[in-house]
Amino acid sequence: MTILRDAGLGQFIHYASGGKYFKHPEESPNFDTSFLREVTDSESAKHEALDSRPISRDGAASALDVDLEKSPTANRTATRSKDGTLLVGWYSEDDVENPLNWSPLKKYSVALIICLYTVSVYLGAAIFSSSQPGVMEDFGVSLIASSLGMALYILAYGIGPMIFSPLSEIPAIGRTTPYLITFFIHVILLIPTSLVDNFAGLLVLRFLLGFFGSPCLATSGASFQDIFPGEQMTYIIGIWAAITSCGPSLGPLLATFSIEHFDWHWSQWEMLMLSGPVLILMVAALPETSAATILLRRARRLRAATGNPAIKSQSEIDQSHLSISSVTFNALVKPWEINILDPAMLFTTFYTGLLYGIFYTFFEAFPLVYEGVYHFSAGGLSLAFLSVFVAQVTIAPSYLLHWRYVVHPGIKKNGIKQLEDFLKPALVSCFALPIGLFIFAWTSRASVHWIVSMLGVSITGCGMYVTLQVIFIYVPLSYPKYAASLFAANALARSLFAFAAILYATPMFEKLGIDGGVSLLAGCTVLCCGGMWVLYYCGPWLRARSRFAVG
Template sequence: MSALIRDAPIGQIIRFVTRNRLLQYPEERADFHVPGCYQPGYEKQIPVEEEEKPVVEQEGPASEAVVYPDPETILEKEEEPDTEEEESDLEKIQTVRTAHTQRTQISRVGTRTALAKSISRADLEQQVTLATIEKGPTRPIEPEKLNDGTILVDWYTTDDEENPQNWSFGKKAVVLAQIMLYTLSVYMGSAIYSPSTEGVMERFGVSIGSASLGLSMYVLAYGIGPLLFSPLSEIPVIGRNPPYMISYAIFVILLVPTALVDNFAGLIVLRFLQGFFGSPCLATGGATLQDMYSLIKLPYVLSLWAFAATCGPALGPIISGFSVAAENWRWSLWEMLWLNGPVWLSLFFFLPETSSANILLRRANRLRTLTGNNNLKSQSEIDQANLTARDITTEALVRPFQLVFLDPSIAFTALYTALIYGIFYSFFEAFPLVYNVMYHFSLGQLGLTFLSVSIGVVLSIVWYWWYIYYVVEPSIRKNGLGEPERRLIPALFVTWFVPVGLFIFGWTSKPDIHWIVSCIGIVITTIGIFLIIQCIFLYLPFVYPQYAASLFAGNDFFRSSLAAGAIHFSYPMFHNLGVDRGISLLAGLTVGCSFGVYALFFFGPRLRARSRFAAK
C-alpha cells in the first residue's frame, strides 16, 4: 500500500514537500546497495555456457526497448550446417535469445512497448509468443552498455516490483477499477444531459436542435482531446498521471459553472470544454492498461474498459431521468459533480504511475544522484533528448489523418466504427419518440429502457471472454499469432446483428406491440456493435503495431465527429421519415459495411502487402 500511495499524485506531493524524506524509493534508503553492474569500473561478465551444468547468467539488454536479434547473426546461423533444418523462421529468431530469456521477457516488456517496437511481422510474432510463455525464476538483469559509455538503467531483476507488468493482481485490479470508474463517469456526462434537453429549450427559448448542442459538443470534444493528450502521455518526463490529474481537475471544476450558467452560449461552451478536458480517459486509459497487462491477457481488460465506455452513456439517462423530472434540468449537471468529484479524489490518492519509460527515467535520476555517475541513463531519456516539437506535432495532428486517408483498410474501419457509434448516439433521439410518444413513458421510465444497452454489453463480454479463453489463446499457444485477419472471424457473424437488431427495433416500435420487443432489438444491436469494435480494435494494432497510438487517436476523432453529427441529423430524419423508415435507412448502411468486413477478411493480406504502414 505504501508503494501505491508513494507513486500516486498525493505521494509525489508529499515527497516534494518533505524533500524526499518520506515515502522513499529503495535507492534513497540508507540500506540500499547499488547493484554491481551500475557501479563505476564494472565490466560485464560473459558467462561460459556448459551443457551439463546449468549456469546462472545475467539477463540481457535493457527491457525498456524491446530486443531484436542482429540480422547478421541470423544470417550466420542460417549459413551454418544445422541438424534441425526444418526449424521455422520464428524459431531461428528466438534462438538468438536464451531459453531463460524467453521465459522471462514478457515480465519486463509492456504491451505498448512491444507494439511500438515491432517493425516486422516476425517481431510481433515473437512478442506474442513470448507472452504465452510462463515466467521463470527471478534473475538479475544485466544493463546494456552503449559504445559511448552510457549504461542503460533497467529493472534490477526479472521480477522487479517497480515494473507494472510485475505488479500483484490486487494492485493491477485497483488501477483497472479506477480507470473504469474514471471512464464511466466521463462518458456518462454525455447522455446524462439528454433528459435536460426540454428544460434547456424552455429556459433559453431555443429549438431542440440547438438544445442538443449540449450533448453533441461534449461528444465532439472528447474525440478531439486524444489528438493532444495521447502524445503528451507518451513523453517520458510527463508520463500518464499528469494528463489525467490536471485535465480531470479542470473537468471537475468546470462542472460548477456549467450547473450555474444562465446563458445558452455559455452552457454550450462549458459543455465543450468539459468533453475536451475529460477526454484523457479515452486517450490514455487503454495505454495505462497496456502498461500493466501482456499481449495475451490484454483483450480481457480492454473489454472491461470498453464496458465502462459503452455503459456510461446508457446509464446517464437512468440517473438523471427521475431527478430532472422531480426537480429541474440543472440536476443532471449537479449529479456529474457528485459523481466525478469522489472519482478524482480516488485517482489523486491511489492511482500510481504506470509508464515504464517514466518510471525508469526517474530511477536513472536517483541512481545518478546516489553514485555520481552521469553515464547512467534510461533509454527513454535518450529517446526524449532526440524528440522535437515537430515530431510531437506530426504524431498528434498529422499521423492520425495520414493513416486514415492513405490506407484503405484503416479508412474502412474508421468509417464503420464511426457509423455504428453514430447509430448508438442516434438512440438518444429515437428513444424519446418511441417510448415517450408511443408508449407514454415518463422521463425516468425512458431512462430505464437504456438498460437494454447494458444487458447487451454484459452478454457480449460473457461470450467474448469464452471465445478468447477457449479458442484464441489455445490457438496462439499452439500455432502462433497467425494472420491478423483471424481476429475478425467473430465479426463475420456478429456484423449481421446490427442490421437485424435495428430492423427489429424500427418495425416493432408501435403502440400495439409490447415495448419489450423493441428493447430486444436494441440488445441484439448492442451485441453486434460491441463485438465488432472489439474485433476491429484487436485487428488494427496487429496490422499496424508501430502506429497503434495514432490509429486509435484518429479513430476516436472520426467516431466522435460522426456521433456528434448523428445527434443532429437523427431527430429530423426520424421526425420526417418516421422511426421505422429512419432506422431502416441506418440498418441499410450497416448492411453495406457488413460486406466490407468480408472484403477486409478475404482481401486483407493483399491490402497489407500494398500498405506503406503495415508491418511486413
C-alpha cells in the same frame, strides 16, 4: 504501500517533506550504488540492452518479498554505452517496480480506478439528455439547439486524444500526470456548469468538460498494456469496453428522477458527485504505469544519489531525440495519411464511426418512440436505455468465453496463421446490426408491444460490442507502429460521426419517420457487412501492398 507512494498524493507528500516520507529505495542512505561505480566492459556486454530483456509477466507474489535496499547488488546491473553513458534498467527480472511484475491486487486496483474514471467521463455525455427539456424551457431554444450540450461534449472528447495521446508517450510526462491534471480541471469545471444561467456559457463549458475528460478515452488502453501481458489484454479491454459502454445507458436513468424534483442543473451536479470521489481515488491510489517514465525517474534518483550525470535511462535518451515537429506530424497528420492511402484502415475508421453515430441516434429516437408512441413518463424513458445495458452484460461474457475456450487454445496450438482470423466473430456480429435496427424501426408502433423494439436495440448493442472489439484487436496487430496515433484518430472519427448524428437525427426522423430513418441507418450497416467480408478475404492482399501495415 508502493501504490500510495507512487500516486499523485504520495509524490506531493514526498516532495513537500523534502524526501522524508514515501522514499524510494534509491533515496535510502543504505542503498548500495557500487554496481554503478564499477561497470566493466564485460559486464556491459553481458547486460546489454537491459531495458529490453524478457521480464517476468506473471506478477509472481514472491517478487513482493524482495527488499530492494538489501538485495544482492549482483542483481542490479547497468550498461555502459560507447559514449560513457551508464544505462540503468530493471534491477532484476522480478523487479517489483516493473508494472508487469506488480501484484495482482495492485494491477486490478489500478484497472478498476481507470474503469471508474472512464465511466464517469462517458456517462457525462448521455446524462445531459435528461436535461434537454429543461434547457429548452429555460433558454427558449429548439430541441436541436439543446442537443448541442451533448454533441459538443462528444466532439470535444474526440479532439482531446489527438493532443493528450502523444503527450502520454513522452517519458518525462507519462500516463498519470495528464490523467490527474485534466481530470482535476474537468471536476472543477463541473461547478460552473452546474450553476450556469446562459445558453452560450453552457455550451462552452460542456465542450471544455469533454475536452478535459478525454485522456482516459485516449490512453486507458496504453495504461492496461503497461501492466498486463498480451495474453490478458483481450479480457481486460473487453471488460473495460463493456463497463464503459454501460455509462451512456445509465446516464439518463441517474439524472431523470432528480431533475423531475429539482431542475435540469442536477444532471451536472450528479456528474460532480460521481467524478469528485473518483478524482480523490485517482490522486490517492493511481500510480504511474509507463515503464519508460518509471525508469526515467529511477535514473534521476540515481543521479541525485551518486552525483554522476552520466547515469540515464534508455527512455531518457530516446526522449532527447524527440522534436515537436515529429510528434505533431505523427499525431495529427500520419493517421489521416494512412486512412487516405490504406483502404482497410479507411473502412475500419468509417465503420466504427458509423456505429458510434448510430448508437447516439438512439438518444434522439427513444423520446420519439417511447414518449411519443408508448406514452412513457420521463422516468420510464430513462429505463428504456437499460436495453443497451442488458446487451453489454449479456454479450461481453459470451465474447470473452469465446476467446478463452476457442481463440486462445487455437493460437497456442497452431499459432496465428493470418491476422484476418481475428475478424471471424465480426463476420457474424456484423449481421446483428441491421437485424436489430430493422426490428427497432418496424416494431416501434402502438400495435406492437414496446419490449419488441427494445429487443431490437439489445441485438444491435450486442452486434456493436463484438464488431468494435474485433476491429480494435485487428488494427494494432496490422499497424503496430502507428497503433497509438491511429486509435486517437479513430476516436476523433467516432466523435465526429456521433456529433453529426445527434444533430441530424431529429430532422431525419421528422422527415422519414422512425421506420424510414432507422431503416436508412440499417441499410448503411448492410453495406458494411459486405465490407467486413471483403476485409476478411482480401485483408492479406491489402496488407501486403500497404506501406504501413505488417505483411
